[in-house]
Amino acid sequence: MIAPLGKPDDAAKAGTSKAPALAFDQVTVRFGSYTAVSNASITVGDGEFVSIVGPTGCGKSTLLNVAAGLLEPTEGEISVYGKELDGINRQAGYLFQADALMPWRTALNNVITGLQYRNVPVREAEELGRKWLARVGLNGHHERFPHQLSGGMRKRVALAQTLIMDPKIILMDEPFSALDVQTRVLMENELLALWMADKKSVLFITHDLEEAISLSDRVIILSAGPGTHPIAEFVIDLPRPRDVSEVRMTPRFVELHHQIWEAMREEVLKAYERNQQKLAS
Amino acid sequence: MPGRGTMVLMQLALLVALFVAWFVLVKINILPIFFFGDPVLVLQQVFDWIISGEVFVHLATTLIETILGFLIGIFFGVAAGMWLGLSPIAAALLDPYIKALNAMPRVVLGPIFVVWFGLGIASKVALGVTLVFFVVFFNVFQGVREVSPVILANARMLGANRSQLLRTVYIPSAMSWVFSSLHMSVGMAFVGAVVGEYLGSSRGIGYLILQAESTFDVNAVFAGILVLTVFALLLDLTVTLAERRLIVGRPN
Numbered sequence: 001m002i003a004p005l006g007k008p009d010d011a012a013k014a015g016t017s018k019a020p021a022l023a024f025d026q027v028t029v030r031f032g033s034y035t036a037v038s039n040a041s042i043t044v045g046d047g048e049f050v051s052i053v054g055p056t057g058c059g060k061s062t063l064l065n066v067a068a069g070l071l072e073p074t075e076g077e078i079s080v081y082g083k084e085l086d087g088i089n090r091q092a093g094y095l096f097q098a099d100a101l102m103p104w105r106t107a108l109n110n111v112i113t114g115l116q117y118r119n120v121p122v123r124e125a126e127e128l129g130r131k132w133l134a135r136v137g138l139n140g141h142h143e144r145f146p147h148q149l150s151g152g153m154r155k156r157v158a159l160a161q162t163l164i165m166d167p168k169i170i171l172m173d174e175p176f177s178a179l180d181v182q183t184r185v186l187m188e189n190e191l192l193a194l195w196m197a198d199k200k201s202v203l204f205i206t207h208d209l210e211e212a213i214s215l216s217d218r219v220i221i222l223s224a225g226p227g228t229h230p231i232a233e234f235v236i237d238l239p240r241p242r243d244v245s246e247v248r249m250t251p252r253f254v255e256l257h258h259q260i261w262e263a264m265r266e267e268v269l270k271a272y273e274r275n276q277q278k279l280a281s
Numbered sequence: 282m283p284g285r286g287t288m289v290l291m292q293l294a295l296l297v298a299l300f301v302a303w304f305v306l307v308k309i310n311i312l313p314i315f316f317f318g319d320p321v322l323v324l325q326q327v328f329d330w331i332i333s334g335e336v337f338v339h340l341a342t343t344l345i346e347t348i349l350g351f352l353i354g355i356f357f358g359v360a361a362g363m364w365l366g367l368s369p370i371a372a373a374l375l376d377p378y379i380k381a382l383n384a385m386p387r388v389v390l391g392p393i394f395v396v397w398f399g400l401g402i403a404s405k406v407a408l409g410v411t412l413v414f415f416v417v418f419f420n421v422f423q424g425v426r427e428v429s430p431v432i433l434a435n436a437r438m439l440g441a442n443r444s445q446l447l448r449t450v451y452i453p454s455a456m457s458w459v460f461s462s463l464h465m466s467v468g469m470a471f472v473g474a475v476v477g478e479y480l481g482s483s484r485g486i487g488y489l490i491l492q493a494e495s496t497f498d499v500n501a502v503f504a505g506i507l508v509l510t511v512f513a514l515l516l517d518l519t520v521t522l523a524e525r526r527l528i529v530g531r532p533n
């Protein structure tokens with residue numbers, strides 16, 4: 001190479017300082033007079049799997065809606081790969097906490113809905129849709145309507161519906177909380193396999209600490225509401241690939257769990273005391 | 282609980298018993314025959330109408346009016362319901378008028394429609410359309426405003442633009458509300474047709490009854506009512522069958 005490329009410093013910066021997939025910068029969300037989220041700053045690196053853990057009702061879904069562009073923060077901003085988000089986040093797929101399938105569409109037609117919005121030819125869309133249904137273990141259920149599927153099956157259809165769009169960022173809101181233990185472990189492993197295969201950036205929400213540790217690169221703990229914000233962050237250095245049920249037996253997992261739980265306990269106690277005071281007054 | 286077959290037999294027996302009771306009460310003069318007719322003559326009249334084929338001409342007319350009133354009413358009801366459901370400003374503006382129109386007993390429009398559209402089929406269809414329109418309109422209006430926010434958000438995340446949202450979320454969701462009001466809509470179209478005929482016409486089952494009434498032929502009035510009822514039951518059965526074929530996509 002002959003041409004000067006600038007200082008090596010710059011080159012290194014350009015290589016490593018690739019903008020994060022998601023960056024919440026001092027985000028505050030108010031609903032009327034109620035402050036749900038207050039001054040939250042969170043980043044999700046490119047290809048990183050980040051989990052957010054927090055008590056029910058603290059504002060986890062609210063944060064995810066902000067990341068999706070469905071909800072504009074009252075203050076602060078959210079950027080996607082370095083660009084400030086304006087409107088719907090086109091880089092992201094969103095697996096909702098509640099059932100979001102269209103009840104009037106079959107499983108297959110639900111899966112290919114997004115492709116149809118992109119005007120992909122029907123043949124091609126259906127072929128891809130069948131592949132995805134097979135991938136989430138729903139061969140032979142193509143023509144079923146959502147109400148003819150179990151809760152776990154519907155979640156899989158929703159997963160296929162989101163992933164078929166090949167989003168760079170995946171937002172998941174307690175996706176497996178309603179599933180039975182076996183199905184849950186299966187789907188968690190499947191999710192990790194899919195994520196390893198093409199390195200998506202994932203923001204995963206759960207209230208289950210063990211699930212968060214076993215899946216993630218990083219776990220962020222939120223304070224109890226109102227005015228929720230991150231209070232601690234833990235890098236999960238468990239080796240990959242992981243099996244979510246086996247990794248829970250390893251000493252390092254137990255150690256991490258203990259550490260994070262210690263940090264959380266204070267917050268849980270604080271929230272508990274606050275509630276007691278509220279009740280007393 | 283007796284079996285299904287037994288129940289049907291018992292229901293038929295009850296029907297026969299009612300006719301017998303009617304017959305006996307009229308014969309022993311507890312019910313005056315002038316006002317209540319003679320069930321045997323009523324059935325005779327129905328039979329005559331069928332043999333002569335006369336009743337089919339009238340049935341066909343009423344059926345056509347019903348179908349037209351139903352289809353046109355559904356179309357306008359869906360269109361207006363979607364429009365107002367999606368534009369809150371228009372809905373707020375028109376709100377008192379919608380309430381007024383809804384509170385008004387709409388069959389009173391019948392005479393005006395006769396003046397506007399004449400004694401032919403059009404005035405009956407117009408009345409049917411009006412009645413169907415409101416049933417469908419309110420269902421669709423409500424349906425559009427109550428479209429699941431999660432399904433909407435999901436569609437938007439999957440990349441739907443406004444017209445795609447309309448086609449793949451709002452309309453199907455509104456249609457499921459139309460389905461749930463199908464029986465009521467068909468019934469309304471039928472009421473519109475018969476009442477319209479009754480207000481002035483030269484054909485249809487309403488006309489049969491009107492004519493019998495003007496000659497004080499109470500047996501023919503009852504015969505007309507009987508035909509009307511059987512026809513309404515058949516219409517309802519058709520809707521049930523159509524529903525069964527179309528309903529796959531709806532829970533329960």
Ligand SMILES: Nc1ncnc2c1ncn2[C@@H]1O[C@H](COP(=O)(O)OP(=O)(O)O)[C@@H](O)[C@H]1O
Nearest residue numbers: 031036054055056057058059060061062063225
């Ligand atoms: N659209 C809204 N309007 C008013 N309050 C809301 C709205 N969405 C959420 N909230 C409130 O904000 C808080 C956080 O909600 P949410 O983000 O759904 O919690 P989580 O997902 O952590 O269970 C809750 O107290 C909830 O009642």
Ligand SMILES: [Mg+2]
Nearest residue numbers: 060061097173
């Ligand atoms: Mg939530």
